[in-house]
Amino acid sequence: MAKQDAEKRDLEQQARKQAYEEEQRKLKARTSKIRHKIAVISGKGGVGKSTVTVNLAMAFAMHGYAYSVGVLDADITGPCVPKIIGLHGQRLQAGPAGAFPAMGPLGIKVVSMDFLLPSDETPVIWRGPLKMKAISQFLSDIVWGELEFLFIDLPPGTGDEPLSIMQLIPEMDGVVIVTIPSEVSQIVVKKAVTFSRQLNIPVIGIIENMSGFVCPKCGAEIEIFKVGGGKKIAEDLKVPFLGRIPIDPEICEDSDRGTPFITEHMDSPATKAFMEIVKKIEFFLKTEKTQPQKVMKEGGN
Ligand SMILES: Nc1ncnc2c1ncn2[C@@H]1O[C@H](COP(=O)(O)OP(=O)(O)OP(=O)(O)O)[C@@H](O)[C@H]1O
Ligand SMILES: [Mg+2]
Numbered sequence: 001m002a003k004q005d006a007e008k009r010d011l012e013q014q015a016r017k018q019a020y021e022e023e024q025r026k027l028k029a030r031t032s033k034i035r036h037k038i039a040v041i042s043g044k045g046g047v048g049k050s051t052v053t054v055n056l057a058m059a060f061a062m063h064g065y066a067y068s069v070g071v072l073d074a075d076i077t078g079p080c081v082p083k084i085i086g087l088h089g090q091r092l093q094a095g096p097a098g099a100f101p102a103m104g105p106l107g108i109k110v111v112s113m114d115f116l117l118p119s120d121e122t123p124v125i126w127r128g129p130l131k132m133k134a135i136s137q138f139l140s141d142i143v144w145g146e147l148e149f150l151f152i153d154l155p156p157g158t159g160d161e162p163l164s165i166m167q168l169i170p171e172m173d174g175v176v177i178v179t180i181p182s183e184v185s186q187i188v189v190k191k192a193v194t195f196s197r198q199l200n201i202p203v204i205g206i207i208e209n210m211s212g213f214v215c216p217k218c219g220a221e222i223e224i225f226k227v228g229g230g231k232k233i234a235e236d237l238k239v240p241f242l243g244r245i246p247i248d249p250e251i252c253e254d255s256d257r258g259t260p261f262i263t264e265h266m267d268s269p270a271t272k273a274f275m276e277i278v279k280k281i282e283f284f285l286k287t288e289k290t291q292p293q294k295v296m297k298e299g300g301n
Contacts, residue, residue: 027140027168034070034147036285037169038204041196042178043188045156048209049178050075051255052245053153054084056176056281057108058260059274060149067107068148072138074165075155076131077124079114086258091115098143105260109147111138128160135164157188158195166199173285174202176242180210181229189230193237204284205240206230207277213247214269240284243277245270 031037040053053071061069073081082088085104092099092115101109113124113134126134144150154162166172175196179185189206196203208230213222224247234241248270254261262271 023140030144034150036173037150038173039152039165039175041154041162041175041192042156043192044185047178047180050080050153052178053151055262055274057151058262059278061106063278065148070109070147070150072152073112074135074152074161076113076134079112081153082112082114084255098141100143111142131160132164166201172201174204176204177206178209179230181208181226186229186233189233203239205242206234207242208244210247211244242280243273245273
């Protein structure tokens with residue numbers, strides 16, 4: 001009896017190992033068709049990662065990469081990319097090759113836990129290994145197709161999801177770190193930079209979001225969360241500074257409506273900032289390709 005039990009256990013273990021290897025093989029095959037993978041992280045929560053991820057994806061799509069950009073919402077417990085990009089309530093369509101991402105404006109492909117939940121009130125109450133499994137399947141079982149860019153939106157901090165993503169995609173181009181200018185947020189940015197360095201993932205740069213506010217009534221610039229903190233921390237940590245995005249109430253309204261801000265407000269300072277950031281990221285990717293790790297070495301890695 002004991003021998004039979006041991007054999008059964010061995011067989012189960014072997015089957016699990018084979019399933020894992022098959023998933024990893026599929027994951028590699030799928031992600032190898034995506035030229036650039038960029039994760040968006042932060043130290044603190046609520047600093048605008050998801051908003052920045054969606055608008056950056058839109059900015060790249062507008063910059064000549066329409067139908068070549070994807071967004072993976074890797075915030076398993078608090079997915080909100082679909083809401084911001086206007087896809088809330090959609091479902092993933094399954095085919096023989098796997099499930100297909102939902103299609104947003106300018107052909108942006110989106111995958112999110114939100115598409116799998118039965119209702120808005122349903123919470124995901126999962127520990128780390130289950131979250132990692134979900135993220136792994138989002139990469140291995142989804143038919144992403146050929147893409148130029150995949151942006152990965154992550155929950156705040158350096159917990160399960162960021163760690164899973166970095167381990168599952170070791171060839172990641174790098175991380176973009178979003179912060180607000182205040183010192184409270186800067187302290188946690190240091191942890192995000194150290195996290196990336198320890199995992200050998202390049203830091204593409206820091207974006208200072210919610211950086212200043214121009215009063216629409218009197219035109220005065222008000223520094224609600226201060227200004228310049230993101231730039232300062234980038235200089236202190238010797239990583240590139242990508243730009244400042246001001247507070248604009250329309251960003252919040254558009255996100256709530258599901259209309260990506262930058263397509264609606266082409267001439268706003270925030271849109272201009274996003275387009276400048278696109279150029280800086282492109283520059284980073286080119287430099288990184290021809291001179292691998294140059295920026296990182298200068299950054300003290
Ligand atoms: N520059 C901005 N101007 C005005 N509102 C903004 C700006 N950036 C983000 N917001 C608003 O701030 C709120 C938080 O943004 P968002 O959800 O993108 O943050 P997050 O960092 O992804 O949060 P979490 O840590 O929970 O994932 C949203 O309501 C969003 O519309
Ligand atoms: Mg978010």
